[in-house]
Amino acid sequence: MVAEALTPERILEATEDVLRRYGLGKATVVDVARALGVSHGSVYRHFRTKAALREAVTQRWLDRTSERLAPVADGSGPAEDRLDRWLKGLFEAKRHKAGDDPELFATYSVLTGDLSAVVERHIGDLVGQLARIIEDGRREGVFAKELIGGNADTARAIFHATARFHDPAYAAEWSRPGTDEDFTAVRTLILRGLRS
Incomplete structure (x- = not known):
């Protein structure tokens, strides 16, 4: 490959492969x-520092979850059904990341701990998606108008209430017996609590 063909996306793909192979x-x-067949200076032309490259690859990894959930958050259909699908989708996305590629998941768990601004942006995206669903539910008259605070406050509370099913700190629990039943119970409680 020649340096002119090098793109940030190709660098990020190669970085993931290298992280998977060698670890952080x-x-x-x-x-x-x-891995790209270029000089390290060519990589630095796109990402000025190693830290910038790590931040970009971490952001890309986190964005995959947000992108996967966006069609549910911004889609049509009853808000209650969308909220349930969104919560299931978040758990499944995180569970697959942990189970399908454990080496990369472990690497990203370390990186996200070091890159709190990237993680906060990601959480902000996810809470924003939840807030849009809650707003739709209130507009439909399905979710109570007098929930705690505004839509963003309610969304953040739901996000935190379901942390056991999406926070990487709990990844070891996601494959244990009874976890799916626990998750169903939490979702049911949240959905009942939101109803008007």
Whole structure:
């Protein structure tokens, strides 16, 4: 590959492969460049520092979840059904990330701990999606108007109430027996609590 064909997206793809192969502690920008067949200077033309590259690859990884859930948040249909599908979708997305690619999941768990601004943006995106569904439910008359605070406050409370099913700190619990039943109970409680 020639340097002119190099794009940020290709660099991020190669970075994921390198992180998966070597892990966070051993992966270097030189390894990424080698995987792409370019000099490390070519990578630095797109990402000025190793930290910038790590931030971009982490943001890309987190954005996949937001992008997967956006059609549910912004779609049509009853808000109560969309909220239930959104909560299920978030749990499934996180569960798949942890189970399908455990090496990369472990790497990103470390990276997200170091990149709190990236994580806060991601949480803000997810809470924003929830808030839109709640707003639709209130407009439909399905969700109570007198919920705690505004839509964003209610959304943030739901996000925190379901943390056990999407926060990477709980990943070890996601495959344990009874977890799906626990998740159903929490979703049912939330949906009943929102009804007008």
